[in-house]
Amino acid sequence: QEQLVESGGGVVQPGTSLRLSCAASGFAFSSYGMHWVRQAPGKGLEWLALISNDGSKKYYADSVEGRFTISRDNSKSTLNLQMSSLRPEDTAVYFCAKDQGDVAAPDYWGQGSLVTVAS
Amino acid sequence: SYELTQPPSVSVSPGQTARITCSGDALPKRYVYWYQQKSGQAPVLVIFEDNKRPSGIPERFSGSSSGTMATLTISGAQVEDEGDYYCYSRDSSDTHRRVFGGGTKLTVL
Numbered sequence: 001q002e003q004l005v006e007s008g009g010g011v012v013q014p015g016t017s018l019r020l021s022c023a024a025s026g027f028a029f030s031s032y033g034m035h036w037v038r039q040a041p042g043k044g045l046e047w048l049a050l051i052s053n054d055g056s057k058k059y060y061a062d063s064v065e066g067r068f069t070i071s072r073d074n075s076k077s078t079l080n081l082q083m084s085s086l087r088p089e090d091t092a093v094y095f096c097a098k099d100q101g102d103v104a105a106p107d108y109w110g111q112g113s114l115v116t117v118a119s
Numbered sequence: 120s121y122e123l124t125q126p127p128s129v130s131v132s133p134g135q136t137a138r139i140t141c142s143g144d145a146l147p148k149r150y151v152y153w154y155q156q157k158s159g160q161a162p163v164l165v166i167f168e169d170n171k172r173p174s175g176i177p178e179r180f181s182g183s184s185s186g187t188m189a190t191l192t193i194s195g196a197q198v199e200d201e202g203d204y205y206c207y208s209r210d211s212s213d214t215h216r217r218v219f220g221g222g223t224k225l226t227v228l
Contacts, residue, residue, distance in 0.1 A: 037219075044222040045154070045162065045205050050215070059215040062120055095161060103215070105152040105207055107173065109161040 002026040004096050004110030011116045016086055020113055022079040022096030030054070030074035033099035035106045036081045038092035046092075049081065053102050086117045121145065121210035123220035130226040137193040139223045141206030144187055149208045151189040153182060156222075157202040165204075166191060196227045 008020040022034070036048040049070040050059045058070055069082040079096050093114050097106030123143040131137045141151060153166040164173050166182035169189065179194045189208075193200055206220040 045219040047217040047219055050217060061216060100167060105167060107164045107167070111161050
């Protein structure tokens, strides 16, 4: 049974950094691309970043490129999102999601981790 | 930046057919995926590659795509199908950026 569990969310001040992690189990993690997607309170889904199965390819949304970094550790079946220069508008639930293949589309999602950026 | 456009809401009575559209300039060249999200839950993939249904998704869910518009059809909508639906695709350039539509709230009552 596929399982994705996000961690690392919380309340942080504007301008600071935060690292989210996603622990994967129940599937061959190193065979699939992985995504980060967020959802601001009461808003729609926003795709943030995608990393290929071997980590060699990384793609970002315009809204986070240069501030957020996606990475993975296939030996630990873990996906990460390093977020810096956080802004109040980054407040959202952050989901990690498994790709159908390498760089196609999400097919299975975690339950999300809430990040609140406020002073 | 690339955008996918969905109607904000669709409402049908139980047993009727619900159609949710998604328009985007790159859709003639790119697959569309559809996700269902119920309140407080993570999204669930209901259609992939325009018209394929993942295992476990009821047959009443179907997808199609023609030109710059894709459509998610729920034939004989049930009360349990209420929720938000999002289309997803990528633009036609080499940027490899992905995007979700703004979402459509489906009401079945």
